[in-house]
Amino acid sequence: MVIVVAECASGHLSQTSREAVAAARHLASDISLIVPAPAGADAIAEALQLPVAEVVALEHDAFAHPTAEVLATALAPLLAASDATHVLWAHTYQARDYVPRLSARLGRPLATDCVAIERTGDGVLFTRTIFHGRLVADVVLDGPGPHFVTTQIGAFRDTAPAAPAPAAPQLRHVAAEIPEAALQVRAEPPVRDVRQSTDLTQARRIVAVGRGIREESHLGLVRELAAALGAEIAASRPVCDAGWLPMDRQIGSSGQTVAPELYVAVGISGAIQHIVGMKGSKTIVAINRDPDAPIFEIADYGIVGDLFEVVPALTAALTSR
Amino acid sequence: MTQALERETLEVDVLIVGAGPAGLSAAIRLAQLQAAAGGDPLSIAVLEKGPEPGAHSLSGAVMDLSALGELFPDFEARGAPVGCRVTGDEVRFLTPARAWRLPITPPPLSNHGCAVVSLSDVVRWLAAQAEALGIDVFSGFPGSELIIDGTRVVGVRTGDRGLDRHRQPTALFEPGVDVRAAVTILCDGVRGNLTKTLVRRLDLDVDRQPQTYSLGIKELWETPAPKVPPGRVIHTVGYPLQTTEFGGAFIYGLPDNQVTIGLVTGLGPADPLFDPYHTFQRLKQHPFVADLLEGGTLLKYGAKALPEGGWYAIPRLAVDGALIAGDAGGFVNSLRLKGIHLAMRTGMLAAEAAFDAIRAGDTSRARLVRYEQQVRTGAVGRELFPVRNVHQAFDRGFFTGVAFAGLSMLTGGWWVRDPIPATAGHRRMRTVARVHGDPRRLEAALAPPPFDRRLTFDRLTAVHHSGTRHREDAPSHLIVHDTDICRTKCRIEYANPCTRYCPANVYEMVDDGAGGVRLQINASNCVHCKTCDIIDPYQIVDWVPPEGGDGPRFEGM
Numbered sequence A: 001m002v003i004v005v006a007e008c009a010s011g012h013l014s015q016t017s018r019e020a021v022a023a024a025r026h027l028a029s030d031i032s033l034i035v036p037a038p039a040g041a042d043a044i045a046e047a048l049q050l051p052v053a054e055v056v057a058l059e060h061d062a063f064a065h066p067t068a069e070v071l072a073t074a075l076a077p078l079l080a081a082s083d084a085t086h087v088l089w090a091h092t093y094q095a096r097d098y099v100p101r102l103s104a105r106l107g108r109p110l111a112t113d114c115v116a117i118e119r120t121g122d123g124v125l126f127t128r129t130i131f132h133g134r135l136v137a138d139v140v141l142d143g144p145g146p147h148f149v150t151t152q153i154g155a156f157r158d159t160a161p162a163a164p165a166p167a168a169p170q171l172r173h174v175a176a177e178i179p180e181a182a183l184q185v186r187a188e189p190p191v192r193d194v195r196q197s198t199d200l201t202q203a204r205r206i207v208a209v210g211r212g213i214r215e216e217s218h219l220g221l222v223r224e225l226a227a228a229l230g231a232e233i234a235a236s237r238p239v240c241d242a243g244w245l246p247m248d249r250q251i252g253s254s255g256q257t258v259a260p261e262l263y264v265a266v267g268i269s270g271a272i273q274h275i276v277g278m279k280g281s282k283t284i285v286a287i288n289r290d291p292d293a294p295i296f297e298i299a300d301y302g303i304v305g306d307l308f309e310v311v312p313a314l315t316a317a318l319t320s321r
Numbered sequence B: 001m002t003q004a005l006e007r008e009t010l011e012v013d014v015l016i017v018g019a020g021p022a023g024l025s026a027a028i029r030l031a032q033l034q035a036a037a038g039g040d041p042l043s044i045a046v047l048e049k050g051p052e053p054g055a056h057s058l059s060g061a062v063m064d065l066s067a068l069g070e071l072f073p074d075f076e077a078r079g080a081p082v083g084c085r086v087t088g089d090e091v092r093f094l095t096p097a098r099a100w101r102l103p104i105t106p107p108p109l110s111n112h113g114c115a116v117v118s119l120s121d122v123v124r125w126l127a128a129q130a131e132a133l134g135i136d137v138f139s140g141f142p143g144s145e146l147i148i149d150g151t152r153v154v155g156v157r158t159g160d161r162g163l164d165r166h167r168q169p170t171a172l173f174e175p176g177v178d179v180r181a182a183v184t185i186l187c188d189g190v191r192g193n194l195t196k197t198l199v200r201r202l203d204l205d206v207d208r209q210p211q212t213y214s215l216g217i218k219e220l221w222e223t224p225a226p227k228v229p230p231g232r233v234i235h236t237v238g239y240p241l242q243t244t245e246f247g248g249a250f251i252y253g254l255p256d257n258q259v260t261i262g263l264v265t266g267l268g269p270a271d272p273l274f275d276p277y278h279t280f281q282r283l284k285q286h287p288f289v290a291d292l293l294e295g296g297t298l299l300k301y302g303a304k305a306l307p308e309g310g311w312y313a314i315p316r317l318a319v320d321g322a323l324i325a326g327d328a329g330g331f332v333n334s335l336r337l338k339g340i341h342l343a344m345r346t347g348m349l350a351a352e353a354a355f356d357a358i359r360a361g362d363t364s365r366a367r368l369v370r371y372e373q374q375v376r377t378g379a380v381g382r383e384l385f386p387v388r389n390v391h392q393a394f395d396r397g398f399f400t401g402v403a404f405a406g407l408s409m410l411t412g413g414w415w416v417r418d419p420i421p422a423t424a425g426h427r428r429m430r431t432v433a434r435v436h437g438d439p440r441r442l443e444a445a446l447a448p449p450p451f452d453r454r455l456t457f458d459r460l461t462a463v464h465h466s467g468t469r470h471r472e473d474a475p476s477h478l479i480v481h482d483t484d485i486c487r488t489k490c491r492i493e494y495a496n497p498c499t500r501y502c503p504a505n506v507y508e509m510v511d512d513g514a515g516g517v518r519l520q521i522n523a524s525n526c527v528h529c530k531t532c533d534i535i536d537p538y539q540i541v542d543w544v545p546p547e548g549g550d551g552p553r554f555e556g557m
C-alpha cells in the first residue's frame, strides 16, 4: 500500500494533491489518501472522486490553517503505525515546511522534489533534479519504511491510470490527536498581496519624468501635470533606480514598452535604452532644456526650456480650460 | 535563514571555471585522455557565467591555429569556424591626417597561416565539441567564491540567484551550489575574480612583476562595399594615441562584408583624463579609417581587458588542488596581440597535469607543479620567454618600445637589465594637477568628440549594441568599498577616472542634492571588461560576478 497526504486550500482539495495521487499510481494501485481537514470540508467529497482505495478524513479544526507543527504532530502516529511502503506528498511550500520534520522525527528516508518514479527489479528508482535543474540524480531509498517522497509540481500531470482504477473508495473518519503544545502557535489566514503591479501598457496617456527633475521632492510638479492630463506617471531608469518611483514604472529596454496616444517626456535625454520602450507612442512631447537632446529627434512637439517653468505653466493652462 | 542547510553540493573529479578557449580546451583534453586511458570515467564540470558559451567571449581575433590543430587534428572536418584565412597583412603609422604604410610588416605582426575569427563563434563550437564528449558545461553559473581548506582549494561556490538590491532573498531566491573537486582549473579569464582571490590569498605573485593590462574596445561593422576584404589584417600605431601611451588599433576583414575594428590601449597611462572610449571614437574619425567604414552600420560593440605583463608577470600556477590557465594566468603574447592559442595550450597542459595527479591519487602542489614545468619548457615558454621584456619597454614610450622590440629579436630578448622592471597600471597614474596643471586645460581635455551617430556614437548607444542585460533589482556586482573617496579625494586628485575608463558608462558622478556629487553605479550597464577593478588608483573597486547568465551578449565578437 502507498499513502498520499493531501493538502487543502480554503476547504478544497488542491490540484497538487491530485498530482501526488497520479504519482502514487506509478507505485501501486492500492492507495490510501489522507486528507487533513476540518470536519465537513468539501475536500473529502472531492477526494472520493479520485482513483484511490481509501480516503482517510483526518479531522481537526486546526487544519483550517495548519502550522507545520500541527501537521507533523497529527500525521506522525498514523504514518509510524502504517505498513505502507511509501508516503507521497506534492512538493508544495507546506510540504517543504513539515515533511522534513516528519522524516527526521520518525527516522524515515526522504526524497524531495522527484520528477519520475520507476519500479526496477528489486526496488524503486526516484529521479530528482539537482543543481538548479541542470542535472538529474537517480535516488534509491533504503532504511525502514515507509519511505517518504515529495513530487515536483507539474511532473505528474497525467492522471491516465497506470493501474486499473479501483471501485469507489472507502471513507474512514479519524479524529486527529493534537496535543495542546503543538497548538500554541496559531496561524492566521493568509493575507493576499494587495499591491497591484502597474500595467502601463494599457495607459492612453503617460507623463514620464527623467533625471532633469533633480530631486524626489520635485516629483509633485510632474504628478500635477499627469493629473491635469489624466495620464499615468512613468520614468526613466535613473528615477526608478533612485527609488523615487517604483521599478514597474520604468520605461525602456529593461523596463516596460509602451505605446500610448500621448507620451510626455519631462527632463529625459532620450538615450536609446529609453527610446526603445516608447518610440511607438502616437504623439511624443519632449520638454528639455538642452536643444541637442536626442529625445527631440523622435518628438512630435518639443519644448526647449526649463522644466521647472514649462511644466507648471502647462499644468495651469490645462486646468484653467 | 536556513540557507546554509539548503545548499546543494556536487562532487566532481575536475572542476573547470570559465568556458573560454582555456577552460574548454582543458575539458576536451581531459575527456580525450580519459578515452585513451580507459578506467573509471572522470567526472568533469565546467562553470560559465555567461548565459551560454561564447556569450561573454570577445577577442580580435587573428587566431594562431597551432593549438587547435593539437587539440583536434581534424578540426576542419569537424567544421571549426576558422575558415577565413589571413590573406594579407599591413601595418600603418597614423598621424592626425595620414596613414603611412610600413614598407614591411614586422615579423611578429605577420599572420600568415592564421585565421580571422569571431572568438565567440569559436567558443560556441568548442563547447559543442566538449558536450559531445560528455562534459557538462553549466552556463549561467558563475564561480563566486573559492572553497579553500588551509592551502588547498577544494572547490568553488557558485553565485546565489534571486537576491534583491540589499542582498536579501526574494521569492526567486536560490542559493549557490558548492561544487567540490579533486582538482579545480581556474580559466576565469583576464583579472578573473577567483584567480585574483587565490593569487592574493596564497601570495602566488611574490617575486613576480606586477601584472599590467590593456583595454580593448571593439566594434563589428557591416559595410556596403568590401573595402576590407575577408582575411585582410591591418594594424595601426600612432594617432589617436600619444607616443607615451601604449597601444594600437586592429582592423580585420571578415566574410559577408563585415569588418572588425578595435583599439587596444594600455591601462595605466600617466594621464588620469585619458578616455579610451573617446579615443576609439577619434580613431574612427581618422580619414583612413572613416573611409573603410563609409556608409556602414554598427552591428555590435564590446570591450574587454587583456593581460600584457608577459612572462615575468605570470604567477605561480599550481597550488594544492588547483591550477591556473589562460588569461587568468596572464598568457598573452602582447607583441603579437595573441592569447587564444596560449590559452588553449595552457588549458591542455593543465588538463594533463590534473589527469596525472588524479590517477596518481596525489593532487597536491608537489604533483601538480609538473604543469609549471611543462609551461616553461614547452611551446608556451618558447614563445613567451624571448619577448619577456618587450612590454616593459613599451611602458617607456612607443618609440622605445618599437626600438626594443626590433633589437630584442637580435638578442633573444636579453637586455642589459633583465627583467626590465615594470609598474602596475594603477600606480602609474598621475594626479590631474601634475599632468594638466591649469584647470582650463582640464575642461578641454574632458570635452567629448562630437558624435555624428553614423560613425561615432555616445557610450550608451554603444552599450546598447553590446546586448548587455542584468536584472535591474539585483545587487550591484561592482563593489566600491569606500564611496566617500570618490566624492572627496578622487574627485580632486584624479577627477574620477572611472567615469572615463569605463567603456559602458557604469560610473557617473551625479548631483547629490546637497551641492556636492556622489557616485552613481549603473551596474546593469557592465560589459564585464574588468577595467575598473584593474585601473582604479585607490584599488577600492571589486568586480564580482553578477547573477548567472547576466551580462553582455557578444555573439559574433
Ligand SMILES: Cc1cc2nc3c(=O)[nH]c(=O)nc-3n(C[C@H](O)[C@H](O)[C@H](O)COP(=O)(O)OP(=O)(O)OC[C@H]3O[C@@H](n4cnc5c(N)ncnc54)[C@H](O)[C@@H]3O)c2cc1C
Pocket: A209, A210, A211, A212, A213, A235, A236, A237, A238, A239, A250, A251, A252, A253, A254, A255, A256, A266, A267, A268, A269, A270, A271, A272, A273, A274, A277, A287, A288, A289, A290, A293, A305, A306, A307, A308, B460, B463, B464, B468, B469, B470, B524, B525
Ligand atoms: C543595459 C541598459 C539598460 C537600460 N535600461 C533603461 C531603461 O529601461 N529605461 C531607461 O530610461 N533607461 C535605461 N538605461 C539608461 C539609459 O541609457 C540612460 O542612462 C537613461 O535613460 C537616462 O535617463 P534620463 O534621460 O532621465 O537622464 P539624463 O540622460 O541624465 O538626462 C536628463 C535630461 O534632463 C535635462 N534637464 C536637466 N535639467 C533640466 C531642466 N531643469 N529642465 C529641462 N530639462 C532638464 C537634461 O538636458 C538631460 O537631457 C539603460 C542603460 C543600459 C546600459
Ligand SMILES: Cc1cc2nc3c(=O)[nH]c(=O)nc-3n(C[C@H](O)[C@H](O)[C@H](O)COP(=O)(O)OP(=O)(O)OC[C@H]3O[C@@H](n4cnc5c(N)ncnc54)[C@H](O)[C@@H]3O)c2cc1C
Pocket: B017, B018, B019, B020, B021, B022, B023, B047, B048, B049, B050, B054, B056, B057, B058, B059, B060, B061, B062, B063, B064, B119, B141, B142, B143, B144, B187, B188, B189, B190, B192, B193, B194, B215, B216, B217, B218, B262, B264, B303, B304, B305, B306, B325, B326, B327, B328, B331, B332, B337, B338, B339, B340, B341, B343, B545
Ligand atoms: C580586444 C582584444 C583583442 C584580442 N585579439 C586577439 C587576437 O587577435 N588573437 C589572439 O590570439 N588573442 C587575442 N586576444 C586575446 C584573447 O582573446 C585571450 O587571450 C583569450 O580569449 C583568453 O582565453 P581564456 O579562456 O583564458 O579567457 P576568456 O576568453 O576571457 O574566457 C574566460 C571565460 O570565463 C568566464 N568566466 C570568468 N569568470 C568567471 C567566473 N567567476 N565563473 C564562471 N565563469 C567565468 C568568462 O565569461 C569567459 O567565458 C584579444 C583580446 C582582446 C580583449
